[in-house]
Amino acid sequence: MRVFYGFDALPRFREPAVTVGSFDGVHLGHQALLARLCEEARATGGESIVLTFDPHPRITLGRTDGFRQLTTLDEKLALLESLGIDDVIVIPFDRAFSALSGREFIERYLKGRIGTRTLVVGYNHRFGHDRYDCRTAADCGLRIVQVDEREVEGHHVSSTVIRRLLDAGDTAEAERLLGHPVQVTPRPAQKP
Known part of the structure; x- marks a missing residue:
């Protein structure tokens, strides 16, 4: 798996099938989406590309009350590689990036920089x-x-649900929804 940091030095991708998200935890819901991404890429002879963020958008935007990351960037990359993803682009998530409109992001980055043909979304x-x-x-x-x-x-699978289960001390159920052992990153320090 190739990992790129930012959009400046990207190669020309072959028939890119892309998905975008934080993918915190790379849980069973993410895994279903990523499996579909790989299927779509294989169907066209293309590459599966995951765009993810570092740091997590909630950290940049100061929305960290009760928040803890489920995976570090390195853990997330290892999980993505184990799922057969071809390429990952790590987007440095800062205030300027967060100000982009959805249409700007699609035009400038998904289509302009990556050449996305297929977009797989939740x-x-x-x-x-x-x-x-x-x-x-x-x-x-x-x-x-x-x-x-x-x-x-009967459990909706999401990073938020998994965080709540961990906060309640239900590690076994959290791991069942993750599909792998828990690796909880400590909560970020609160701003005064």
Whole structure:
């Protein structure tokens, strides 16, 4: 798996199938989306590309009350590699990047820098500060593949649900939804 930091030195990708997200925990819901990404890339003879953020957007935006990361960047990269992802682009998530609209992000980065053909998104995915929904925008110029919500025995699978389970001391259930052992990163220091 190749890892790129930022958008400045990217190669020309072959028929890129792309997904974007924090992927904190790389849980079973993420794993279903990533499996579909790999399927879409293989179907066109292309590459599977994951765009993720460092630091986590909640840290940059100062929304860390009760927040703890489920995986460090290195742990996340190792999990992505184990799932067969071809390429990862780590986006340095700062205030300037967070100010982009969804359409700007798609035009400038997904289409402009990466050449995205297929975009694989979760059932509730939105882009940019304006929460742009590319799934309902016929004019975004990408083939959109949506992956439905994942449940495991009645539990909605999400990083938030897993954090709540860990806070409640239910490590076994958290690990069941993660699909791998828990590796909880300590909570970031609160700003005064």
